[in-house]
Amino acid sequence: GAGVSQSPSNKVTEKGKDVELRCDPISGHTALYWYRQSLGQGLEFLIYFQGNSAPDKSGLPSDRFSAERTGGSVSTLTIQRTQQEDSAVYLCASSLGLAGAGTDTQYFGPGTRLTVL
Amino acid sequence: AQTVTQSQPEMSVQEAETVTLSCTYDTSESDYYLFWYKQPPSRQMILVIRQEAYKQQNATENRFSVNFQKAAKSFSLKISDSQLGDAAMYFCAYIRVTDKLIFGTGTRLQVFP
Numbered sequence: 001g002a003g004v005s006q007s008p009s010n011k012v013t014e015k016g017k018d019v020e021l022r023c024d025p026i027s028g029h030t031a032l033y034w035y036r037q038s039l040g041q042g043l044e045f046l047i048y049f050q051g052n053s054a055p056d057k058s059g060l061p062s063d064r065f066s067a068e069r070t071g072g073s074v075s076t077l078t079i080q081r082t083q084q085e086d087s088a089v090y091l092c093a094s095s096l097g098l099a100g101a102g103t104d105t106q107y108f109g110p111g112t113r114l115t116v117l
Numbered sequence: 118a119q120t121v122t123q124s125q126p127e128m129s130v131q132e133a134e135t136v137t138l139s140c141t142y143d144t145s146e147s148d149y150y151l152f153w154y155k156q157p158p159s160r161q162m163i164l165v166i167r168q169e170a171y172k173q174q175n176a177t178e179n180r181f182s183v184n185f186q187k188a189a190k191s192f193s194l195k196i197s198d199s200q201l202g203d204a205a206m207y208f209c210a211y212i213r214v215t216d217k218l219i220f221g222t223g224t225r226l227q228v229f230p
Contacts, residue, residue, distance in 0.1 A: 033218075091160075
């Protein structure tokens with residue numbers, strides 16, 4: 001596709017419900033990242049997928065957070081038993097991933113704004 | 118641990134004037150990359166400029182340029198001939214070759230006509 005797309009654009013849920021956020025990376029990009037941006041803050045790394053390698057989950061804040069990447073393309077970030085502190089914008093980014101995480105520019109999607117009531 | 122600091126929560130500039138956004142970082146690495154991203158109200162992070170630490174020459178992209186001072190661990194962004202469309206949050210970010218992006222907390226830039 002022309003750019004990274006994310007859905008839904010906005011999601012409002014009740015505390016305790018599970019939510020799924022979707023990311024479609026740029027076609028041909030092998031690296032995919034999820035970030036969280038809380039109100040007025042910078043971006044916080046959550047998880048990183050590179051090709052068929054095991055994902056880097058070091059940024060996930062709790063075991064309620066998980067992510068999958070199917071077929072090396074689309075990724076889903078799942079938050080179980082949502083809490084009010086999970087309210088944030090969740091941003092996805094992708095990069096070519098040819099030469100390692102540091103050398104490739106990451107291109108971001110528009111994000112999903114999650115509101116937990 | 119690596120950190121990125123943006124000490125200016127907000128900045129403002131008159132249209133057509135020049136503004137400089139500050140960024141400092143802390144690392145013991147010698148090989149890394151630095152970025153400035155722009156985030157307009159649409160939320161989408163847009164790459165403004167990228168600098169490889171091994172390059173002494175400052176990166177430039179049209180009206181945007183950086184002042185990269187490796188020894189001082191400083192990476193400021195200069196926007197020349199500011200335009201109304203430059204109004205946004207600007208984030209400085211750092212990455213090692215085999216690691217993840219670390220972002221500063223951002224600077225909100227306002228542009229006045």
